Amino acid sequence: MLKKLSFKLILAYVSLIICLVLIVFMLLGALLRDTHIGMIRDMMSSNAQLIELALKNKENKISDSRLKKEINTLSEIMNLRITLIKTDGVVIADSDVKDIKHLDNHLYRQEITAALNEKTGSSVRYSNTLKIDMLYYAQKSGDYLIRLAKPLFEVETSLSRLKSLILNVSIIVIITSIIIITLISIKFTRPINETLEFAGEFSRGRYEKRILNYSDDEIGILQNALNKMADTIVGTINEHIFEQEKLKITIESISDGIALVDNNKNILISNNAFTELLSINTSMDKKLYFEIIRNRKLNSNIEISLKNAQRSSFEIDTTNERILDVVLNPIQSKKSLQGILIVLHDISERKKIEQIKSDLVSNVSHELKTPIAIVKGYLETISENLDNKEMSKDFIGRAIENIDRQNAIIEDIIKLSMIESSTDFQSERIDIKNIVENCIEILTPKINQKGLTVKASFKRGQTFTTNGNQFLAEEIFFNLIDNALNYNTPGGRVTVSGEETDNGIIFKVKDSGIGIPEESIGRIFERFYRVNKGRSRSTGGTGLGLSIVKHAAMVLQWSISVKSGKSGTSFTIITGK
Numbered sequence: 001m002l003k004k005l006s007f008k009l010i011l012a013y014v015s016l017i018i019c020l021v022l023i024v025f026m027l028l029g030a031l032l033r034d035t036h037i038g039m040i041r042d043m044m045s046s047n048a049q050l051i052e053l054a055l056k057n058k059e060n061k062i063s064d065s066r067l068k069k070e071i072n073t074l075s076e077i078m079n080l081r082i083t084l085i086k087t088d089g090v091v092i093a094d095s096d097v098k099d100i101k102h103l104d105n106h107l108y109r110q111e112i113t114a115a116l117n118e119k120t121g122s123s124v125r126y127s128n129t130l131k132i133d134m135l136y137y138a139q140k141s142g143d144y145l146i147r148l149a150k151p152l153f154e155v156e157t158s159l160s161r162l163k164s165l166i167l168n169v170s171i172i173v174i175i176t177s178i179i180i181i182t183l184i185s186i187k188f189t190r191p192i193n194e195t196l197e198f199a200g201e202f203s204r205g206r207y208e209k210r211i212l213n214y215s216d217d218e219i220g221i222l223q224n225a226l227n228k229m230a231d232t233i234v235g236t237i238n239e240h241i242f243e244q245e246k247l248k249i250t251i252e253s254i255s256d257g258i259a260l261v262d263n264n265k266n267i268l269i270s271n272n273a274f275t276e277l278l279s280i281n282t283s284m285d286k287k288l289y290f291e292i293i294r295n296r297k298l299n300s301n302i303e304i305s306l307k308n309a310q311r312s313s314f315e316i317d318t319t320n321e322r323i324l325d326v327v328l329n330p331i332q333s334k335k336s337l338q339g340i341l342i343v344l345h346d347i348s349e350r351k352k353i354e355q356i357k358s359d360l361v362s363n364v365s366h367e368l369k370t371p372i373a374i375v376k377g378y379l380e381t382i383s384e385n386l387d388n389k390e391m392s393k394d395f396i397g398r399a400i401e402n403i404d405r406q407n408a409i410i411e412d413i414i415k416l417s418m419i420e421s422s423t424d425f426q427s428e429r430i431d432i433k434n435i436v437e438n439c440i441e442i443l444t445p446k447i448n449q450k451g452l453t454v455k456a457s458f459k460r461g462q463t464f465t466t467n468g469n470q471f472l473a474e475e476i477f478f479n480l481i482d483n484a485l486n487y488n489t490p491g492g493r494v495t496v497s498g499e500e501t502d503n504g505i506i507f508k509v510k511d512s513g514i515g516i517p518e519e520s521i522g523r524i525f526e527r528f529y530r531v532n533k534g535r536s537r538s539t540g541g542t543g544l545g546l547s548i549v550k551h552a553a554m555v556l557q558w559s560i561s562v563k564s565g566k567s568g569t570s571f572t573i574i575t576g577k
């Protein structure tokens with residue numbers, strides 16, 4: 001492009017110079033020709049006067065042949081064609097023509113007419129014989145006219161000399177001007193070149209580039225303005241990047257999954273929560289949403305939202321067993337749809353809690369209703385068989401057992417809800433070794449009845465006092481030891497151990513009992529969950545013991561874990577420091 005610009009400059013200048021040369025050539029040519037002709041004419045005028053003098057009074061006395069000879073001599077000396085013409089136009093003698101009889105009447109020749117009127121006359125005419133312009137000069141002398149003629153060879157020679165001179169000068173001028181113009185155009189185009197280079201680099205994203213050597217002319221001002229413009233653009237870009245960063249950080253800090261799909265179905269923005277919730281592990285950069293999202297319900301709803309530009313909300317199940325609440329929000333600008341904002345909210349926990357709650361309600365009502373129905377049954381049978389005292393006694397005993405069971409359930413429910421809802425359990429120094437020993441003492445009748453061996457193994461010299469709450473700690477250890485007894489085998493063993501570590505005191509309640517099936521391990525802390533309902537009931541269990549343990553540990557901020565196999569179960573509790 002720049003080459004074109006300098007080429008255009010050179011072309012314009014060269015054309016201008018050629019025009020100037022042509023004009024000069026034409027003007028000079030005309031001037032030279034006129035001057036030359038004028039000079040010849042002056043020379044002819046003097047020669048005509050000389051001829052007039054030479055021929056004075058001779059024309060009547062000398063013969064025609066003598067006159068012709070005189071004229072020829074003069075013509076040779078003067079290097080002119082001399083013609084003598086009478087005032088009526090008849091040629092008397094001609095230095096170049098032998099037989100004058102064949103010559104036309106010259107009366108109407110331009111120079112003759114002029115000479116007859118004004119004494120002298122001249123004209124320039126093209127000679128067909130000589131193929132050149134001729135200058136004719138006529139002068140009246142008495143009753144005849146002297147006419148001189150001269151071919152304009154010299155003029156043409158001078159002109160052609162002038163032509164070649166001008167041509168040579170023109171070539172030199174053109175070559176010099178091409179060199180000068182090229183140098184000038186290089187000087188002018190260099191800053192333009194720099195500016196173009198800068199613009200190219202800038203458009204390719206090299207925003208730090210600036211034009212360094214700017215001159216103080218208009219191009220310099222333009223370069224300066226471009227540099228300022230670049231600064232402004234870079235500033236705006238930086239602001240934009242900063243805004244984008246802020247937006248990104250904001251979006252990333254939201255725990256809900258967020259993504260923006262434009263109306264060309266491309267995913268523009270998304271946060272980590274979005275990819276995690278939908279288990280997406282490929283890059284989402286400028287990809288179509290249905291290439292990335294593998295959830296049919298979600299995809300078909302996005303499709304509908306993009307068509308109808310309507311807000312919608314619904315729930316979806318994901319492949320990683322989560323339940324998500326989805327909101328599709330159309331984004332409108334100037335009444336046209338720009339895209340859809342997808343918001344995913346993980347409601348798996350809430351759903352689980354809702355499920356547990358509804359299970360709890362049905363469990364509680366079931367657990368409470370069953371003993372009442374049984375008691376009612378016994379009482380009805382007794383009232384129908386009042387005479388049968390033995391049976392009545394037996395049934396009354398069983399009714400009391402069921403009432404005790406119901407009582408135990410109610411007590412456990414109250415205890416659990418108290419632990420769950422109360423926040424003001426006093427923190428106090430408690431001695432766990434002491435608590436464990438008390439529990440074992442209370443449970444001794446059961447231990448003996450089942451023929452089990454229970455061992456408390458606390459490392460000597462270590463203290464097992466920690467921060468906690470007496471009531472909650474008693475609940476934890478009582479329930480764990482009670483379970484270790486209840487779900488044991490005849491002649492089995494139970495060991496309760498304690499060990500001080502850097503992280504706190506580790507307690508273990510280990511039994512050699514029936515163990516817990518693997519699929520049930522995750523559920524034993526749920527309310528009313530029992531692996532074997534019959535066995536639990538026969539031990540007087542309510543199905544709430546481990547729920548109480550879990551909540552008590554949560555309040556105390558202790559950790560609890562369980563390991564179980566065929567050879568028994570082991571609960572581990574780690575207290576705080």
Ligand SMILES: Nc1ncnc2c1ncn2[C@@H]1O[C@H](COP(=O)(O)OP(=O)(O)O)[C@@H](O)[C@H]1O
Nearest residue numbers: 483487515524530531536541542543544545546
């Ligand atoms: N030490 C253990 N060995 C085997 N199973 C156990 C043990 N502890 C608890 N379980 C199982 O966990 C269930 C829930 O325990 P828990 O909440 O104390 O209720 P329960 O009143 O039935 O004892 C029990 O029914 C039992 O199936």
Ligand SMILES: [Mg+2]
Nearest residue numbers: 483541545546
């Ligand atoms: Mg129990």
